[in-house]
Amino acid sequence: MLLACKYEEVSVPVVEDFIVISDKAYSRKVLEMEKLMINTLQFNLSIPTPYVFMIFSKLLKLTRRCVYDINKLYQLEQLSFFIIELCLIEYETLKFPPSLLAAVAIYTAQCTHYGFEQWSTTCEWHTSYSEEQLQECSRLMVNFHQSAGSGKLTGVHRKYGTSKHGYAAKTDPANFLLEARY
Known part of the structure; x- marks a missing residue:
């Protein structure tokens, strides 16, 4: 969800907001996973359709x-x-x-x-x-x-x-x- 927001939204939500919204189901590991995903994709999030x-x-x-x-x-x-x-x-x-x-x-x-x-x-x-x-x-x-x-x-x-x-x-x-x- 964080990656999608960073791709589509003008203002990016803070990770802490997602942690609160999810009732602390997620932690700082969200940022680590985001970094891993972005690096795996080599920052290619989209292609022109x-x-x-x-x-x-x-x-x-x-x-x-x-x-x-x-x-x-x-x-x-x-x-x-x-x-x-x-x-x-x-x-x-x-x-x-x-x-x-x-x-x-x-x-x-x-x-x-x-x-x-x-x-x-x-x-x-x-x-x-x-x-x-x-x-x-x-x-x-x-x-x-x-x-x-x-x-x-x-x-x-x-x-x-x-x-x-x-x-x-x-x-x-x-x-x-x-x-x-x-």
Whole structure:
């Protein structure tokens, strides 16, 4: 818990506070264990996930400047996040770097939203991925989108099927991306 607080919180709690909260079940050994864990991990507490690339994506910021209808922008962003969250539970996506997954989620959302393939040279420049490089992963994402409402793992579909997320899960998938071109 102490490591998690140090990673996420702005102000780090004092060890003595945890000792009091736990009714003195823990002692100074907490600090020793924390030191051992941090050294074992070599201070690598996290790796960038596709979500990090989505949040800090220049492409999403660029899209914000190019799309003047705020509702369309919101729908596009929600659809991008829906698609990327679908990938978090699929083993097939582990072979792709997180930056590619984020770029493909945005690409697939744009294609889904606009009904045609949408990847400009500006998008390519900001992500360093060509449209051809996005195709394989995009087809996977469309398949995930198609089957999101069925099966055992439907939490993401239920989450993005609400008004809070603009009913992104109810958007029809971009089936035309399933046709192999490259």
